[in-house]
Amino acid sequence: MKILEAIELKKIYKKNVAVKGISFHLNQGEILGFLGPNGAGKTTTISMIASLIPPTKGDILLNGKTILTNPKPLRKILGVVPQEIALYPELTALENLRFFGKIYGLKGNKLEKRVEKVLEIVGLEERAKEKIEHYSGGMKRRINIGAALLHQPEILIMDEPTVGIDPQSRNHILDTVKKLAENGMTILYTSHYMEEVEYLCDRIYIMDAGAIIAEGTKNELKAIVSKNDRIVMKIDRYDKEFDSALKSIPEVEGVTFNNEMFTIIYKKGSNLLGNIFRLAEEYQINILSIDVKTPSLEDVFLQLTGRGLRD
């Protein structure tokens, strides 16, 4: 059942078009993934849903009713985890949570209970009395999420909640998200980390340059690239002309270079290896390792845009 729906949503800033008229929906109880590189328009889209900025065009419906003229029904049931930490640095975690609970009309005993519960969810009961500014990056992220959970929102929007943190905190957050969904929360999760979206999400929209370029379940998306194979190759030095030469091979669908590694997506069944070795010799490049793999979601993006998610 559609709980939230965006129709032809568009946002134009003075110079650039941040979101180019996208339509999508959020089903009750699912974890929906928004996958896209920097500047794809994820945050802009979320800001429009959260009525922080008005769309230039289009509509957003909650259970079929527009929220643009009356955002209040959505605001009551919406939790937003912003991309940047949004907490009072001089206050303790406890004080921050109390404050954000009060915003949603919680008070007294009920407020204290919820604060306790949220601290438990994010696993910071022990450090609750410390100032946020003394927290580590991961702990800040966790309280940042906690601040959106106090009023037990039906819909939770998370904007890249794991950016820039250690693996432990990251795993903790991912597990938290899973648990929240199991308890019936509807979640919109944005990220440019492939693995996260692959691990968490039931359905995925892939965004690039303000547009949705693909949508579907994990498997549906992978089917897009199932006609393809992928080669990952390590070389001793990068050469621009070698890169262009690879791209100009007819069977090649996409090429990226990252961490001294080329990733090449190409039509299944075509014999590419011979071509690659020949080009390497021509440009005097040493291949240190080469691997043929089955495609991942990242390759979907690579194939659709010809670029990597995190170039």
Next chain:
Amino acid sequence: MGTVIYGRILQMKKNYKTYLMMFILPIIFSYVFLYSGTDNSKIKIPVADQDETVLTKQFIYEMNQSESYKMVIMENNEVLRLVEEGSVQLGIILPKGFANQVANGEETTIQLVTIKDTSDIISFQSVLASTFQKMIGKYQITNTALLAFQQIGEDINMSSLEQRFSQLLNEKWEHAMPMEVVSTILDEKTSFEYDPRLQTPFGFMLFFSMYTVIYSIGEMLNDRKYGIWDRLIHSPLSKLQIYMGNFVYSFMVSFIQIALIILTGRFLLGFNFGDNIWIVFSIIALYIFAIMALGMLLVSFVKTTQQLQAIVPIIAVSNAMLGGAYWPIEIVTSKILLTISKFVPITYAMKAVKDAVLYHQGWDALVLPGSTLLFIGIILMGLGMYWIERKVA
């Protein structure tokens, strides 16, 4: 609304030392300027009494009762010397025959010695005139009473009676007719009363509070920086509630700051803030509103609190100079400056408080300056809100 204020108070508790300074320093500075330099801040006036009668002594005594001046008796040439070398702005000479002239109802003159024509003279003259009239009043009562005794024909020692009588009158007079002096001044439309005991603390508190009001309103910029603002906006709180919370907080802090200055002055230092302190508080409230609106306008222009902190001192100092917080606006003669001062909230707050406290106009003092402050406030607030909201979209 309450939640926004709650959040601010939480932050305030963390920075309680800053706030403590914010509340205490202005109190000290508002009054310290008054006490520095001369004793009791009274302006010393050298006076040569050539007549040396009961009446002239009486006159000097009465002059010393004024809040602004202290008479120092000396020789004639001493007075002239001090004025000439510029150590004092002015001196007076009470000529021989002064008492006689007064007794016979003839025109009397008091010689004013000065080399510059400053505004101080005007205010001194008005004090001189009112004191003189007050004294004449007493003198005539004494004389009438003595005449009555004489006519009844009692056998009394006239000179000792006269002394005793005027002595008693001096003691009782203050209690009986405390308003006499000021009412005479009111009639003299051309003069103004400069009272440093009001001007200095009041000017300074209006000046200090500009910082408090604008910085406290500027906390909204910090909310924006930390992303708290967005959390507030997408919560069920309405924009009105969020803004009102900020306004009420800013108002509270600023009002407490000023109220502390006034109450300290009134009850610990014995300052006179007029017959009705609520009038003064009302002026302050309207003034804070106007400055808050100015703060909103500034907040709409700048992006960060740092930028705000760079602008506020410029605004506050120029406002204080133009609006007569540092010196009485009455001494400003430049047409341009006077015109600019019409747009400065401090001008109206100073005017209202002077009308209320010095000229005892009561609530009437509030009507015109008060409504002007309100008007300025509404206009600036409207503009500020409009620009802030436009910036977001």
